[in-house]
Amino acid sequence: MDYLPYLLAGVSVGGQYALIAIGYTMVYGILRLINFAHGDIFMAAGLIMIYLCTALPLAVSIPLVLLITVAIGFVIERAAYMPLREAPRMSVMISAIGVSYLIQNLALYLTGGLAKPYISIPWISDTITILGATTRRVTVITPILTILLMIALILLIKKTKIGMAMRAVSRDFDTSRLMGIRVNNVISVTFIIGSLLAAIGSVLYFTNYTAVVPTSGQMPGLKAFVAAVFGGIGSIPGAVLGAFLIGICENLIKSGGGAWTNFSDAFTFVLLIAVLLVRPTGLFAEKKIDKV
8 A cells, every 4th residue: 555645646647647648649630740838838827827816716716727728829829830830840840949938938037937836726635535545635536537528528529510620630731621621720729628628737737736937837748748659649548548657657666765756757758768669659549541
């Protein structure tokens, strides 16, 4: 039972990584773009929550955080990515890196570089006991909520008109346009969904990690990206599975104590290298056949 608290923490943080990883994998699936600003949107949601809670009740602040984060994701897509739709892929990637640094520097300006304590959310921040291990209720809520959101998203993609449009655009931009699909609107919806999930992940994540700094989104964002690559970038279930695996493994490594704790982050990147060497497309990537 000594490992149980670490296992529970791993499942919880894995679910939080999964919510970020879904945003990466959806954007890549449609645009073939790694949205490097996605982790910073996650961080921005944490800061927005802190500032809103100084003036508004929590019941109002949480929905507002979700709406504002969605608006940020929408504006970023329209301002930084849409004008480069026909540009070389490298230009879009540079734009994504620029947006990432812009958000970080805005956060640095607002906070003065100081860590801002995250608010305590009633009920989900409460301490509970599971099989003798003490943890917060958010640890139990996170994996359940993550799986429910994943199922809802898969149903959206498989069963709805906008989901069908997403699948069409991910296959072929030009053909989708000829079929009357508004490609720009579909891409915007993808960014909106990704930003919403990042905001939800932010609320859950900072309930455990109780301070936000301008670089708070870097490491979770990188780990979520590795999770997306591990599962097969473009595959939502693969991204979720990869995130849970990374979260569990890094916390089990921490359970070793001492020097092992220092290697918990390194494990993520060792895993990335191993996956790229053995199966570059990830575990659940679709096999694509190029027609000549």
